[in-house]
Amino acid sequence: MTVINATTVDQVVSALREYPQARLVQGGTDVMVEVNLNRARVHDVISLRRVNELRRWHVDEESGTLRIGAGVPYAEMERAPLCLHVPALGEAARTVGAPQIRATGSLGGNLGTCSPAGDGLPVLSALDAIVHLRSADDARDVVVHDFMLGVKQNAKRADEVIVAITVPLLVGFQGYAKVGMRNAMVISAASACLVHDADNGNVRLAFGAVAPTIVRARAAEVWLAERVSLRNSMSLDGAIAREFGQLAAKECAPIDDHRSTADYRRHAVAVLAERLLLRAAEKQGRDE
Amino acid sequence: MATTTATSRATLGTSAVRPDGLPKVQGRFAFASDVWADNMLWGATLRSPHPHARIRSIDVSGALAINGVSVVITADDVPGQLTYGLITSDQPVFARDVVRYAGEPVAAVAADHPETARRALDAIRVDYEVLSALLDAEQAIDGSFAAIHPDGNVIRNQRVIRGDQSFVGDIIVEGSYELGMQDQAFLGLEAALALPDEDGAGVELFVATQWLHEDQKQIAACLDMPLERVRITLGGVGGAFGGREDISLQVHCCLLALVTRRPIKMQYGREESFFGHIHRHPARIVMHHHADRDGTLRRVEARAVFDGGAYASTSSAVLINAVTHMQGPYRCDIATVDGYVVRTNNPPCGAMRGFGVVQACFAHESQMDKLAIACGLSPVDIRLKNAMRTGDRLITGQIVESVAPVERCIRETAALPMPAPLLDEPDALDLPGGSGLTARRSNIRRGVGWGVSIKNLMYSEGFDDYATARCRLADGVITLQFATAEVGQGFVVLAQQIARTVLGIDTVLLEPISTAIGSAGSTSASRQTWMSGGAVDGACRLVREQLFAHVGATHDVDPLRLVIEATDVVDTMGTLRVAVADAARGLVLDETFEHHHRATEELDENGQGNCHVAFAFVAHRAVVDVDPDLGLVKVVQIATAQDVGRVLNPLAALGQVEGGIAQGLGLAVMEEIVLVNGKMRNPSFTDYLLPTALDAPDVVVTMIEEPEPQAPLGAKGIGEPPCISVTPAIVAAIRDATGKALTRVPVRPQDIVFGD
Numbered sequence A: 001m002t003v004i005n006a007t008t009v010d011q012v013v014s015a016l017r018e019y020p021q022a023r024l025v026q027g028g029t030d031v032m033v034e035v036n037l038n039r040a041r042v043h044d045v046i047s048l049r050r051v052n053e054l055r056r057w058h059v060d061e062e063s064g065t066l067r068i069g070a071g072v073p074y075a076e077m078e079r080a081p082l083c084l085h086v087p088a089l090g091e092a093a094r095t096v097g098a099p100q101i102r103a104t105g106s107l108g109g110n111l112g113t114c115s116p117a118g119d120g121l122p123v124l125s126a127l128d129a130i131v132h133l134r135s136a137d138d139a140r141d142v143v144v145h146d147f148m149l150g151v152k153q154n155a156k157r158a159d160e161v162i163v164a165i166t167v168p169l170l171v172g173f174q175g176y177a178k179v180g181m182r183n184a185m186v187i188s189a190a191s192a193c194l195v196h197d198a199d200n201g202n203v204r205l206a207f208g209a210v211a212p213t214i215v216r217a218r219a220a221e222v223w224l225a226e227r228v229s230l231r232n233s234m235s236l237d238g239a240i241a242r243e244f245g246q247l248a249a250k251e252c253a254p255i256d257d258h259r260s261t262a263d264y265r266r267h268a269v270a271v272l273a274e275r276l277l278l279r280a281a282e283k284q285g286r287d288e
Numbered sequence B: 001m002a003t004t005t006a007t008s009r010a011t012l013g014t015s016a017v018r019p020d021g022l023p024k025v026q027g028r029f030a031f032a033s034d035v036w037a038d039n040m041l042w043g044a045t046l047r048s049p050h051p052h053a054r055i056r057s058i059d060v061s062g063a064l065a066i067n068g069v070s071v072v073i074t075a076d077d078v079p080g081q082l083t084y085g086l087i088t089s090d091q092p093v094f095a096r097d098v099v100r101y102a103g104e105p106v107a108a109v110a111a112d113h114p115e116t117a118r119r120a121l122d123a124i125r126v127d128y129e130v131l132s133a134l135l136d137a138e139q140a141i142d143g144s145f146a147a148i149h150p151d152g153n154v155i156r157n158q159r160v161i162r163g164d165q166s167f168v169g170d171i172i173v174e175g176s177y178e179l180g181m182q183d184q185a186f187l188g189l190e191a192a193l194a195l196p197d198e199d200g201a202g203v204e205l206f207v208a209t210q211w212l213h214e215d216q217k218q219i220a221a222c223l224d225m226p227l228e229r230v231r232i233t234l235g236g237v238g239g240a241f242g243g244r245e246d247i248s249l250q251v252h253c254c255l256l257a258l259v260t261r262r263p264i265k266m267q268y269g270r271e272e273s274f275f276g277h278i279h280r281h282p283a284r285i286v287m288h289h290h291a292d293r294d295g296t297l298r299r300v301e302a303r304a305v306f307d308g309g310a311y312a313s314t315s316s317a318v319l320i321n322a323v324t325h326m327q328g329p330y331r332c333d334i335a336t337v338d339g340y341v342v343r344t345n346n347p348p349c350g351a352m353r354g355f356g357v358v359q360a361c362f363a364h365e366s367q368m369d370k371l372a373i374a375c376g377l378s379p380v381d382i383r384l385k386n387a388m389r390t391g392d393r394l395i396t397g398q399i400v401e402s403v404a405p406v407e408r409c410i411r412e413t414a415a416l417p418m419p420a421p422l423l424d425e426p427d428a429l430d431l432p433g434g435s436g437l438t439a440r441r442s443n444i445r446r447g448v449g450w451g452v453s454i455k456n457l458m459y460s461e462g463f464d465d466y467a468t469a470r471c472r473l474a475d476g477v478i479t480l481q482f483a484t485a486e487v488g489q490g491f492v493v494l495a496q497q498i499a500r501t502v503l504g505i506d507t508v509l510l511e512p513i514s515t516a517i518g519s520a521g522s523t524s525a526s527r528q529t530w531m532s533g534g535a536v537d538g539a540c541r542l543v544r545e546q547l548f549a550h551v552g553a554t555h556d557v558d559p560l561r562l563v564i565e566a567t568d569v570v571d572t573m574g575t576l577r578v579a580v581a582d583a584a585r586g587l588v589l590d591e592t593f594e595h596h597h598r599a600t601e602e603l604d605e606n607g608q609g610n611c612h613v614a615f616a617f618v619a620h621r622a623v624v625d626v627d628p629d630l631g632l633v634k635v636v637q638i639a640t641a642q643d644v645g646r647v648l649n650p651l652a653a654l655g656q657v658e659g660g661i662a663q664g665l666g667l668a669v670m671e672e673i674v675l676v677n678g679k680m681r682n683p684s685f686t687d688y689l690l691p692t693a694l695d696a697p698d699v700v701v702t703m704i705e706e707p708e709p710q711a712p713l714g715a716k717g718i719g720e721p722p723c724i725s726v727t728p729a730i731v732a733a734i735r736d737a738t739g740k741a742l743t744r745v746p747v748r749p750q751d752i753v754f755g756d
Ligand SMILES: Cc1cc2nc3c(=O)[nH]c(=O)nc-3n(C[C@H](O)[C@H](O)[C@H](O)COP(=O)(O)OP(=O)(O)OC[C@H]3O[C@@H](n4cnc5c(N)ncnc54)[C@H](O)[C@@H]3O)c2cc1C
Pocket: A023, A024, A025, A026, A027, A028, A029, A030, A031, A032, A033, A048, A070, A071, A095, A096, A097, A098, A101, A104, A105, A106, A107, A108, A109, A110, A111, A112, A113, A117, A118, A119, A120, A156, A160, A161, A162, A163, A185, A186, A187, A188
């Protein structure tokens, strides 16, 4: 077993070329579980912890975007100033595991694992995030919807490392809500992220844990845009919000498992979508 | 064991600091899994993947071919009895012809490294013929499934019949209740180190257990050794809750050590732990309560079915507790109770905190609430009206001689302050859904519910579960010895407190907890403060008698006039006052004492008889916030008044109360082993959910101190009652908030959203 303690992305990608079987480890909060449960035999390891580039984030005022390194821990996302730029990401980060997990777990790892219950992923989906990938040969940007392929499947090649994620800085409400079977430190049974892009006049809604991968409720988004003016102000009544939630829930394909039932999950995302939309309208009301 | 020299006097009634407390919080305490020996090998267990299968053959050659693997053992290598068990010996050390639950041990290996051992397990080929599994307890009763064990499919059937069986009440309420399978989920996993004697004729075992002498007996029988050749020392135990009463890795570990003549270390991981120990019985209980129009309870009818899983463990005793506590802490003259505990191909069930009473209590307390509604009474008034008192009879005919302050428990609980109402803009973390940010204030409804319980203390049905302790006074220092398993409850500090109080000496050393002294019985059934506390108290008193005799002789005073006052020997009728330290100089006093509780009887075929020793009572009031649309719950506050006899260590007592409430809360709203076709779906802490700090309620407590005359220190056991009636109280509060029937625990979000 070889362990490579890389300090730059260049070292990472050349190590990936040299050790094609190697496993990248950032926080290790998914990898170590696999190892401990004998689900993975790890031979070579490339540790990303000391790669400082992956731990940085910055705001680009000109393009109105935030670029966040793949190794930035949740603990940083849930706090100011980062959570002020992308509040939904801050809320999602706060729901991940316990403080120990948040101190080290990352979006790179969340995307790398690509579980339908990954809490960062509905936020990235609702924000139409871009995933930046690097290999020894090339660099490419993949929109997150094309990156997430299925249960624990993504579009990353074995020779690639995720370096960062870019999300837009938006005006308008955004929020994340997650249903678990206890009040903290729990895997999502159903989750939703709703983003109101007030400048461009749209609402985007994504669900977690209710399909093989993250679901964007595009039909419901369109339905809403046809009924409610979403540019700048947003005024809607409870009936619209309720119907929006119910329509959106039709776009997911949940399953029965030991955590919950398909019926409950479908019901829960409808409630979450309705509540998030009401929160969005409420915030818009307050801001005006 | 660490030594404590107290500066202020850490006697009975004080929150004396535990000798193992500081090492535990500093990470210096050696748990059983931290024990290590030179030249040791690692043991590991191969388990059946099937709930029911015939073993056609086992091929271990692949495992033995692996470098570093010393040995593979199977049922053929067990030298003595092939089975073990706490009440009946029906559980194989290794399955030989047939496996009866998914997770049953089939073979064990010893290897130079845990990873080698794991690979060796993978390399063992077991040829199984999968059989259809008995998974439905009713099928075990109705005889429609062939016996899955030579002892048959019904482990025990017990009726309790009392009074006029044709009686029909003015008011009858009925209900059908169900409880899922709860796990003890102790944090310190199963672990042991076995050291073979050089001649191979004996073995020394360091193990985390609840009852050293019972382990010794069962291990010796399986190893075909005289008792004294199996010497057991308690390894550091990280919690037990009933899950360490049964044998898990003990026999495997000793056997590997004897075969290899090397020290063997075994330890389970969290997943294996779920397969390695027994669980709380899932149960279905159908009840009819008959009452007069004014709410006076007259008759209780119940049919209870407990799923014991593949092996008997303590199932028959669990059932007896359930059927004999079926009326709850209420007067009731007429009873018609039929209880079954059966064998299935589900994982075996046995002891867990509350031991059968948890299941009965969820049913009878749900019924009391129905009765209250039917009679137009409040939940408090129906319970006050029927509250049991000292001198009342149980449905077994036994007279409750214990202090029985049921009414006081209820009244004092009701007098505890209610929590503040929800703020207009509460912290989202405090709402149901917690960090998931699912709710706003407007989504929440608050509910209040009640639960009251009665729990027997000590073992029942004629069992003499005595406890032994030794006290030695030499050089002004006390050394105590006992085999009482310290599993986290704090007996180590209580023993010191007793000795300091009785003898007036503050330096109290503790010998290792081992089989070098007689049995202390199990650390279970809320019994060690009473039983081992009584034994330590008795041993210390015997030493004190001798000390007084010596002082009397030296000072020419009648020893009967002497008492201990703080740290002095004092003549109550004269002026003599000598420090115990001076009086004891040069003396070596050494006494051993056995404490026995009063005898109990077996039940007759109608469930009549004085089968229990004593009882403790408690009331719980739960306040919960519920988000009915999502079915999410936050337990806001539990108020409780508990009948404890006497508080011997306030901090330790509070710890038992708060911990028990968290465990009862777990059963109410989240803790369940999910089984699909006999296989566990969630054997991990990712999916077997325990309450977190955000789930734990505020707890407000009144300790009701009415010293129990039967108890050596006046103190009742306090370990189990906190977790019993809190579960129905929480469910009642959720019903109050939602109007849903909720007849099953744990209550799941979908039960609240979609239930009737
Ligand atoms: C107790 C516990 C609780 C948890 N709770 C939650 C929860 O509530 N919500 C949730 O979403 N998750 C949870 N997780 C899972 C885990 O913490 C998250 O998925 C986290 O985002 C993983 O990040 P990491 O940096 O630790 O990943 P690692 O374990 O280091 O890596 C995970 C995967 O991603 C790959 N990878 C990591 N970084 C990169 C990169 N830069 N480029 C390419 N591939 C990469 C790795 O090779 C690996 O396959 C929990 C885990 C534990 C142990």
